[in-house]
Amino acid sequence: MASDPAFLEWAIFGGLVVASGVTFLCAYRVIRGPTTPDRVVALDTIGTNVVAIAVLFALQTDRGLFVDVSLVLAIIGFISTLAVARFVTEGDIIE
Amino acid sequence: MTANVLQAAVVTALICVGSFFLAVGTLGLLRLPNVYNRLHATSKAATLGAASIFLAGFVHFGGEGAGLVSLVGIVFLFLTAPTGAHMISRSARRMGVDFLPDVYWPRVLEAESERETETEGE
Numbered sequence: 001m002a003s004d005p006a007f008l009e010w011a012i013f014g015g016l017v018v019a020s021g022v023t024f025l026c027a028y029r030v031i032r033g034p035t036t037p038d039r040v041v042a043l044d045t046i047g048t049n050v051v052a053i054a055v056l057f058a059l060q061t062d063r064g065l066f067v068d069v070s071l072v073l074a075i076i077g078f079i080s081t082l083a084v085a086r087f088v089t090e091g092d093i094i095e
Numbered sequence: 096m097t098a099n100v101l102q103a104a105v106v107t108a109l110i111c112v113g114s115f116f117l118a119v120g121t122l123g124l125l126r127l128p129n130v131y132n133r134l135h136a137t138s139k140a141a142t143l144g145a146a147s148i149f150l151a152g153f154v155h156f157g158g159e160g161a162g163l164v165s166l167v168g169i170v171f172l173f174l175t176a177p178t179g180a181h182m183i184s185r186s187a188r189r190m191g192v193d194f195l196p197d198v199y200w201p202r203v204l205e206a207e208s209e210r211e212t213e214t215e216g217e
Contacts, residue, residue: 004099004103005099005100005103007103007104007107008103008106008107011106011107011110011111012110014110014114015110015111015113015114015148018114018117018118019114019117019148022117022118022120022121023121025121025125026121026124028125029124029125029133035130035187035190035192036190037130037183037184037186037187037190037192038130038133040183041124041130041133041134041137041183042124044137044179044183045120045121045124045137045141048117048120048137048141048142048144048145048172048176049117049121049141049145051145051168051172052113052117052144052145052148055145055148055149055151055152055165055168056110056148058152058156058161059106059110059151059152059155064156064160064161064162064164065161067152067156067161067164067165067168068161068164070149070168071164071167071168071171074168074171074172074175075171078171078175078178078179081179081182081183082178082179082182085179085182085183085185085186086182086186088186088190089185089186089189089190
């Protein structure tokens, strides 16, 4: 929004930087993580961070469309977490 | 104009809180020793951070359209994050990922002590 105060734009930009850096740091646990559940947890955290990034991007561009994007990302992250958690124990997802 | 500045201040505060909790969650993911302990950090702190940023979206977009979608997102996150964490920890337990050395499952310890008393009775 053009009428936004300057400090709000700086806060959104700072939030985007923090969330992006934190998402990058999660990759360490995905690559190193000793066990498979560690990697699943790290990927789930990356999903949560990307949801936050999408909301921050919606705030930055002032387009509410990206909030819908973040909601869909949350749903896909949840389903993929359940699928992987089931796959590593049962061996298949749908029997 | 004042209301606009106030709204921007609230959004800024919520974004700061959300970024802090996202950073705390990832710090826990990197530093804690075990997959069960890491789940504590990610399923509580990271979810709280994302919910706070959703709340910032609600304050910014107002009570219709994208703002309501933000509230739905908060409810969805609070429903799904514990469920996903429970599923991951259960599958980790079934895969045989060990606890820390001084952590035990309470029922198992009780069963062992009962077994010991039974053998002592014999």
